[in-house]
Amino acid sequence: MKILLVCASGMSTSLLVTKMQKASNDSGSHDEIFACSVDQLEEFIDTCEVVLIGPQIRYKAKSIGEIAAGKNKGFAIIDSVSYGMVDGKKVLEQAYELKQS
Amino acid sequence: MEKFIKWLEEYYAPVATRIGEQRHLKAIRDGIVSLIPLLLMGSLFLIIAFPPIPALAKMVEPYVASLCSVNNATMGLMGLMASFSIAYSLANSYKMDPLGNGLISVATFMLATPFTKDGNITAGWMGSKGLFVAMIIAIFAVEVQRFMIRKNLVIRMPEGVPPAVARSFMSLIPGFITVTVVWFINSVLSLSATNVQDIIYKILAAPLLSLGGSLPAFLLAIFFAQLLWCIGIHGAALVGGVMSPVYLTLAQQNAAAKAAGLPIPNIVCQQLWDVYGNIGGSGATFALVLMLIFAARSTQLRALGKSGIGPAFFAINEPILFGMPIVMNPVLMIPFIFAPLVSITIAYFAMDAGLVDKLFAMAPWTTPPIINAFLDSGDMRSAILQLFCFGVTGVIYYPFFKMWDDAKLKEETGAKQNKKGDPNIIIGA
Numbered sequence: 174m175k176i177l178l179v180c181a182s183g184m185s186t187s188l189l190v191t192k193m194q195k196a197s198n199d200s201g202s203h204d205e206i207f208a209c210s211v212d213q214l215e216e217f218i219d220t221c222e223v224v225l226i227g228p229q230i231r232y233k234a235k236s237i238g239e240i241a242a243g244k245n246k247g248f249a250i251i252d253s254v255s256y257g258m259v260d261g262k263k264v265l266e267q268a269y270e271l272k273q274s
Numbered sequence: 275m276e277k278f279i280k281w282l283e284e285y286y287a288p289v290a291t292r293i294g295e296q297r298h299l300k301a302i303r304d305g306i307v308s309l310i311p312l313l314l315m316g317s318l319f320l321i322i323a324f325p326p327i328p329a330l331a332k333m334v335e336p337y338v339a340s341l342c343s344v345n346n347a348t349m350g351l352m353g354l355m356a357s358f359s360i361a362y363s364l365a366n367s368y369k370m371d372p373l374g375n376g377l378i379s380v381a382t383f384m385l386a387t388p389f390t391k392d393g394n395i396t397a398g399w400m401g402s403k404g405l406f407v408a409m410i411i412a413i414f415a416v417e418v419q420r421f422m423i424r425k426n427l428v429i430r431m432p433e434g435v436p437p438a439v440a441r442s443f444m445s446l447i448p449g450f451i452t453v454t455v456v457w458f459i460n461s462v463l464s465l466s467a468t469n470v471q472d473i474i475y476k477i478l479a480a481p482l483l484s485l486g487g488s489l490p491a492f493l494l495a496i497f498f499a500q501l502l503w504c505i506g507i508h509g510a511a512l513v514g515g516v517m518s519p520v521y522l523t524l525a526q527q528n529a530a531a532k533a534a535g536l537p538i539p540n541i542v543c544q545q546l547w548d549v550y551g552n553i554g555g556s557g558a559t560f561a562l563v564l565m566l567i568f569a570a571r572s573t574q575l576r577a578l579g580k581s582g583i584g585p586a587f588f589a590i591n592e593p594i595l596f597g598m599p600i601v602m603n604p605v606l607m608i609p610f611i612f613a614p615l616v617s618i619t620i621a622y623f624a625m626d627a628g629l630v631d632k633l634f635a636m637a638p639w640t641t642p643p644i645i646n647a648f649l650d651s652g653d654m655r656s657a658i659l660q661l662f663c664f665g666v667t668g669v670i671y672y673p674f675f676k677m678w679d680d681a682k683l684k685e686e687t688g689a690k691q692n693k694k695g696d697p698n699i700i701i702g703a
Contacts, residue, residue, distance in 0.1 A: 181511040184640065185592035188585055212304060228601075229508040229592060232291040253506060257597025259581055 175205045176268045177217055178251075179237065180227035183210040189251075192261025193268075204265070214240065223247040223268050228256055247271030275604035282505045290502055294512035297367055302409050303515035305360030306522060309352060313522065316349030317636040320529055324634075326652035342533040349526050350397065353404030357383035361412035368420055371441045378449040379415040382456050383408055386470035399471045402526035405519055406479040407471050411456070418455075419448035479523075486520035487542045489622050493615050496551060500611040503556050506601040510547075510556055518544070525636055532634040541625045545633040545650045548589075550621035551614040553643050553664050555591025558613045560643065561668030563594060565675050572682035588640040598678070605678055609671045616670060617663040630655040 176193070178186040186208040197204040209217045211230055214237060218224065224241045226234065231250050241248035249271050255263040293299065323341035325331050334341065361379030365372040386407055387399045399407075422428050428447055431440040456470065463469050485491055495517050502509030514521075521544040528538045554560025563586045566579025575598070582594045600606045625632050631653035637646045647660040 180592075181508045184588075185585070185590050188590070188593065212307070227592065228506050228596060229503075230511070232287065232294070232507050232512070236295070253596045253599070253601065257593055257595065257599055258578070259593050259597075 174202075174223065174268065174272060175221040176207075176223050176225065176265075177214075177221035178206065178208040178225050178227070179211050179214055179230070180208070181211060181230055183208045183213070185229075186227050188259055189256070189261060189264060192259050193265050194261070196261040196265050204268075211237070218244055218246065221246065223249075223271050225249055225251050225264065225268060225271075227251055228253040279505065279602060279604065282501065286501065287505055287507060290498070290512055291507070294515055298364065298413055299516055301364035301367055301413070302360055303518060304363040305356055305412070306518055308359045308363070309355055312348040312355065313352070313526070313636055314638055316345040316347075317529065319344035320349075320532060321635045321649055321652065324532060324652055326648065326654065345529060345533055346397070349529050350401045352400075352402050352522070352526055353408045354380065354383065354400040356405055357408035357412050360409055361416050364413060364416045365419075368416065370416070370420060370423070371445060374441055374445040374449075375416050375419060378419075378445060378452055379408075379412045381449075382411050382415055382452050385453060385456050386411060386460060388460070388464070388469045388471070401530065402523035403475060403479070404471055405523050406482070407474045409519065410474065414456075415449075415452045418452045419445060422448045422451070483520060483523060486517065487524050487540055489542065489619070492542045492546070493618065496547065496614055496618065497611065500557060500614065503595065504601065504607045504610065506596070510552075514547075521547070525633075528632065528634040529636070538632040538634050541622055541632055543633060545636055545646075546618060546621065548637075548639045549633065549643075549647050549650055549656070549660060550663050551618045552589050552639070553617065553660065553667065554586040555589045556595070556614075557591070557600065557610040558617055558664075558667040559591045559594050559600075559610070559671075560586050561613075561664055562609075562671045562675060563591070565668070565671065566594075566598075569675070570679050570682075572679050572686055574686065575679055575682055587642045589642075590640070603678075606674055609667075609674045613667040613670045617667055620663055620666060621659060624659050630659045 178189060178193075180186040190206050190208045193206045194204075197206065207217070207221075211226075211233060214224075218240065224237065224246050226237055226249075228250055230237075234250055238248050247268070249267060251264055252267060254260075255267070319341050323334060323338050323345075325334060357379045358376040362372040362376040365375035383404070384395075387396060387404065390396060423444065428445075429443045431443055460470050463473065486495075495513050499509030499513035502512055521542070524540040525543040525545060528540055528543055531538050551558060554563060563579050563582045566575050567583060568579075570576045570579060578594065578597045582591065582597070585591065585593060595601050598606065600610050621630075624630050631651045633650040633656075635650050635652070637649045641649065643660055643664070644657045647656040648654060650656070
């Protein structure tokens with residue numbers, strides 16, 4: 174699965190990318206995970222299946238959610254505790270749940 | 275305190291968000307953010323032209339003018355470039371032709387800027403001095419076109435005409451009007467030997483800059499940004515978005531003064547926040563991260579410190595903000611708000627008193643501390659001042675850190691005792 178993480182400038186989510194990629198590789202599912210800044214969203218959204226945003230830009234959740242819904246992509250705000258602990262596994266689970274729903 | 279957080283969530287956050295999301299402000303922010311790589315390039319050459327080491331400075335002295343030309347072509351043309359990029363962003367947000375609008379905006383910006391008698395361009399108006407005119411003209415150009423498209427006052431090509439061609443026809447009448455209006459205004463103004471740039475600068479830009487560049491206004495802006503972070507919203511991105519035209523203009527004035535060999539005018543500028551307010555990220559949390567590693571007795575907090583130290587060098591601290599957490603945490607909100615305010619106030623007065631040099635160059639915001647202080651000012655004493663400020667933020671954080679660590683420790687040992695006392699109770703990880 175291709176997962177796109179979005180935050181203000183794509184910096185702190187890129188920490189999470191590494192952890193999620195590791196969790197994904199360890200479980201053998203080899204998802205493709207990448208991060209971008211919120212300004213680049215429209216550029217990259219077509220390449221992914223699920224969009225997850227950092228809790229610090231949840232004020233943009235509505236507009237990003239609309240874009241994602243328009244393109245039929247799963248969308249969620251990353252749980253802030255998992256985000257803070259940079260818990261790749263939990264966030265990956267969150268992404269999988271989105272795909273199913 | 276709980277009530278206060280609730281109030282922030284319910285009333286403050288929506289208002290701040292709405293301001294930050296306002297279409298024109300957002301276009302201005304996005305347009306200016308897209309210029310930042312250019313500003314960094316210009317800054318880099320400025321640092322090379324004025325290296326902090328005297329021996330090196332002597333060596334590059336013959337090339338100073340040549341090195342500064344890079345700064346002139348990037349940072350020095352900030353206004354001109356912004357007239358394009360802001361119109362581009364705004365048109366994009368309306369799903370209109372961004373390129374065409376950007377170009378019309380540039381042409382109109384040039385029109386608002388008086389050519390000299392022998393047909394030259396006044397470079398002074400192309401930089402930060404022209405930034406506010408660029409903002410106004412970009413918005414004006416795009417809004418005229420949008421209005422006319424809505425009223426169907428544009429030339430529409432029949433189907434089958436290539437879209438690029440159709441678009442250029444569509445912008446023909448609106449562009450014509452935009453240009454004519456500004457030409458007319460400028461022609462009238464030229465009768466009294468003035469121009470659009472001059473008037474906007476005097477009535478809008480200069481007062482805004484002197485107000486926005488004052489210490490109280492700067493501290494207030496940072497206070498609002500920190501407050502937003504307290505409820506988990508990227509405050510620096512929102513507040514910086516509204517204030518960046520002011521701070522970047524002040525920064526460019528400093529760069530231009532340095533390049534011209536004049537004394538640096540402004541203490542408040544974008545870098546003051548980056549260098550002295552964001553040591554280790556928003557809230558100057560670097561000292562806090564070190565305490566987590568070396569002084570925390572709670573295992574969870576120590577683990578958090580270890581995972582947070584790496585990013586902290588690059589001013590990234592979301593793990594700490596959400597992991598400790600500082601967000602929604604009435605105890606830690608207090609030092610989180612006051613540490614950067616105190617640090618910046620100290621730095622301000624140190625510069626005001628001439629103890630350290632003012633900031634003229636601009637390293638990327640992810641540049642590690644000490645290095646950024648040194649690069650942005652070319653003065654080793656700035657690094658020492660930053661270290662001092664770092665110590666002060668540590669003192670501010672310490673009692674609150676202690677309180678939180680004790681609470682966490684109690685939680686952890688309590689959990690362990692429970693485990694021992696009753697093996698049937700399962701404790702979540």
